[in-house]
Amino acid sequence: MTDPLAGPAPLDDLAAFREVAAGRLASFEHITVPGSPGLRRAGVVLCAVEHDGVPSVVLIRRAYRGRNAGQWGLPGGRLEPGETPEAAALRELDEEIGLAAGPADVLGRLDDFPATSGFAITPIVVALDEPGALLPSPDEVHSVHHVSLRRLAADDTPRWVPQTDGGSLLQMRLGPDWAVHAPTGAMLWQFREVVLLGRPVRVADFVQPDWTRH
Template sequence: MTTELIERLRNALALPGHQSSDFDLNPNTELPVGRTLRPAGVLIGISLAGERPGVILTKRSSALKHHPGQIAFPGGKQDEGDADVTAAALREAEEEIGLPAGLPEIIGFLPAHETVTSFMVTPVLAVLRQDFEIVPEPGEVDEVFSVPLDHLLRPENYLVESRQWRGQRRYYYTVPFGPYYIWGATARMLRGLAARMEQ
């Protein structure tokens, strides 16, 4: 089962595809001319230690200035000391949830995703064959939880919703799970993975 899943993931990530963005569902958005996109990496960590493979997600602290209370992957912007976006994703995952840097087994990458906050985010997909002690970073992470991978790989579980944002109606993907409202860039990247796994 584990070997088959990893092979399916590798094959899905190897498929050709285009970058995604927060503007996929909002093609009329006017972007600032000459904007600079900052590189970032997030970790789509698939835990294989439980009965069902699950994707590890965080609920950001409600006290944060940016994206308070939102569901997100562990990860963040690439710092000067990071060799690349993979290193950034692993460093941030260790800082945010206590994930040992040597535990994730990198499987591959999804196409980069451009966010409305001017980041070019590379989703780094990895499997975790062992459990680890989860230690949420105080002040940044309110909760760490797992969503069954099979739930996230079903395209029918994704909805398109909208809200007013800066005077315009903005559309975005959501993939609700229990009490967790997963939306925006996180849901869009997961929707991309689901589409690839379906091919």
């Protein structure tokens, strides 16, 4: 297996990333949250593109209105009747930030994340060679950001903050004054571990801050 931290591939080359990611996701047995009364489902996209010459994942800061106002997130949203998580995630990627992706761009998926907001969130991993211009929807997106695969894979990116109840809160430290918590932080951490580092892990029990319930 290729060492993801050695040489130019796959953290520094999108084509190499695609090959490694597809293989690791194909062998990863993802978990689907079973249906239950009141459960709502959503799909989000971990979209890898080349930005400033390096492979990066797209994150958004949600508009300062409505659900999840001002929170860090991945492009995505709730499933419409009859939609699969993949279809919903790709539709929302286009609607929210103007990136068009099809089934051939999907590399696989990670575990459903049971958010305290009542959603089971399915993360879909996508790679786009020529994404085109970003066209964020002002009704849904305040700003669009990129984090390099090397930043995600760096040893000092995950930080575990002890809690008074004895647990630990994950912070994905993506830059100065830029920390992302679960649910989004948990999905980024699983992407880092499973896809970038080849270490199968689970995240369903990660602590979620109280403000993510809304």
